Amino acid sequence: MAAGKEIRTKIKSVENTRKITKAMEMVAASKMRKAQERMKAARPYAEKIANVAVHMAYAHPEYKHPFVVRREQTKRVGLVVVTSDKGLCGGLNTNALRVVLSKIKEWEGQGVGIDVTAIGNKGLGFMQRMGGNVVSQLTALGDAPHMERLIGPVKVMLDAYVEGRIDALYVVYNRFVNTMKQEPTLKQLLPLEQAAGSEEEKLKHHWDYIYEPDAKPVVDALLTRYIESIVYQAVVENIACEQSARMVAMKAASDNAKNVIGELKLLYNKTRQAAITKELSEIVAGAAAV
């Protein structure tokens, strides 16, 4: 009964696959919880720094930072692509990279050049295959990314902006909506969107900070941190997305494996029974012939 044995080995192998996907599902579930907590922990900083940035926009410092000045012409843009380091997380990276691709096509159509900062292995590989101009990169972030690791790659872009090599900066990442839903998002970092406020509100805020020692270094430091915090938030959110997407994908894989096992078992029993029936009928036929 050769066919029966083959089916049995197949069942075994699918069962092993299922064990792996099941384990990955559970690991992703526990990592997801931690990633979500980290996402929440990063929120106060982002909110506070956004508040300060808004206050500063209302106050009238004598010094206008290049980050808030809108340029008339966009000749070259920077793009920070945040993806996961590992695969097996459903369509997460594909969705984000599709957004990147369509945006790149649009820019290329307008004759706008593109510089890329790749955060995460998948985006890096994609950009290299595409022949994109990767100016800085960061991979192997792990599950708990540290702010200080982002400083370098982001600074490359900020320097390029200040020196006028790029005229706008965007970030692409997956926004965490809920466990089942992640949304690839494109966000403009530079020039900074001025908070839209009414004139009344502006008048109410008619005061300025005392800057110590001077407006320029303080505003510089603050806005640099502001951009970094947005990128950090994007990275943390992307990790939460990655884990939940992986959990969902692995759950689907485990369920599929279960179905396949069911089908194979049915097939196995059918062939076994067919073989027995055949043998019986042969014996009966043999007996009848005698």
Next chain:
Amino acid sequence: MAMTLHVDIVSAETSLFSGTAEFISVPGEMGELGIYPRHTPLLTKLKPGSVRIKRPDVAEEELIFVSGGVLEVQPHVVTILSDSAIRGQDLDEAAALEAKRAAEDAMKDKSAAMDLAKAQAELAEAVAQIAAIQKLRKKV
């Protein structure tokens, strides 16, 4: 009751302190700053050091270490945006160069990192093709 101000100390990764205080002392870049309620709005950079917080009804002052950052003072709210690491112009510069170098190396040395990414992509493609073929076969 003495007047109080609200103090928030946050770093990018977590919130370090949030509560009311009668007085706080912070390590400003130009020197130690003592802040009482109704301080005039102020924005400054911090250098690494500890923040002393005198909370109402608590005799002992609370000490929190910050590795630099930005301080925002408003009459009744003080916000300290702490850095999660010690930074400086040179350190930032070095980090930027490092990230740049990694990208350039990867561009030049396409044999190592590139091959892996490429091989992974090709493998994914091959797996997808096999899956498609199998589906077709099932249908026939």
